[in-house]
Amino acid sequence: MTDYTAVITGGNKGIGADLAQRLLEQDYRVVTLARHAPDFSHEKLEHLDCDLLDPEAVQSVADDIGARFEVTHLVHNAGVIWPNLIEDAKPSDITGLAQLHLGSALTLLQSALPAMKKRRFGRVMFNSSRAALGAATRTAYGASKAGMIGMARTWALELAPHGITVNVVAPGPIQTDNFWGIIPKGSEREDDLARRIPVGRLGQTDDVTRAFLFFCDPANGFVTGQTLYVCGGSSIGSVPI
Template sequence: MSERPAAVVTGGSAGIGAAICRHLLDAGYDVVSLARGKPDYSHDNLSFREVDLADPDATREVAEELAKDYQVTSLVNNAGVIRPSLIEEVKLEDLDYLTNLHLGAAITLTQAFLPAMKDAGFGRIVNMSSRAVVGLPTRTSYAGTKAAIISMTRTWAMELGRHGITVNAIAPGPIVTDMFTDVMAEDSDQARALAASIPVQRLGNVDDIADATLFFLKPSSGFITGQTLFVCGGSSLGSISL
């Protein structure tokens, strides 16, 4: 096992996850990214494990391997997909998939790394939720599982605080990533209208979320736990639609 504490980031190959990994690397962390595809960036302190986190058995296997190889004291459960549909068209197999990816993987990884965190008397867990928890059309399965992340975060915070482990959630608003541009082009009239509906009058970028994540991971943030931070430009204050 490496003697240096490590941070594990799920979905670290692209979008928000890649930005979080880069910020952690700049801050001097050893970082392990878990994702289905390889990252398009490299660093001496970056490791990558290919895994489908919606597969419970594969997730359990990689979690056990990492727990043996690293002293993981920081975990960012970031990986996610949307699978949008109106309620009339919601498929329960999509709900199962998102439950495994958004909730099951976070539970499995947290369980694997808790012994190291407890031994160190220190741990930081950040779970990625979404502004969609306050309501967004076509997001039944996505918003449902992302809302469960908030409840799970609060529960873990109550259970783990005495061990020096904090657990917090971040709820991003509209952030320009591949997932966003799959829905609408960044330079489209629709995107401009969406930006205009946000109090700060712009769409978010991946560094907005990475900065918030690094704040929660700092040793000096130890008196903050069980919280959900909406990094959304104020879009959670009213109604927006995609």
């Protein structure tokens, strides 16, 4: 099998956009899901507008994808942080990010599973976070990103007999819009954090993309249920972020 179709949530910018372009270069068909279209085009790229915080919108898009595409790769990359201290956190933060980070992934996978099982091949990936290990002001974000790891391990067990792998990439501080939404670009705080990372720098989008490409590769079918921290070593010791 050489024809692959990848669905990438949040494929319009940052890590998702970089991964989409790398897969297009490898002749994949790519479907991106986000509230805004990517700023690049390709004959094998299709974008579908979708607010992943809205369960009904996700179900509608999932039904459309399931009817029109034989999905081989599902990359749940979309995410937001919603940082706040415990005193300011709300239960709705948790339910909202659970829908975005977990519920939408379930709905999209359910639409893709019939084609994956029929081919006895599939690659499912999550973009989690080093914050799954704990980070200040990340009550809802940390909980839902940690949930991705547990859900991926469960799915890996269920789907392994069908030739479908499920893995997680957990980035540390990566210079994207999400990161700069918390730490101002070019600030002393950004420089200080870079100095405290064991490898001495912040991550770039392509650092994370290369990890996803490993899990995407059809040759890597003996790796499933795993979490790869792409974090410059910040998951090893104590590096407050």
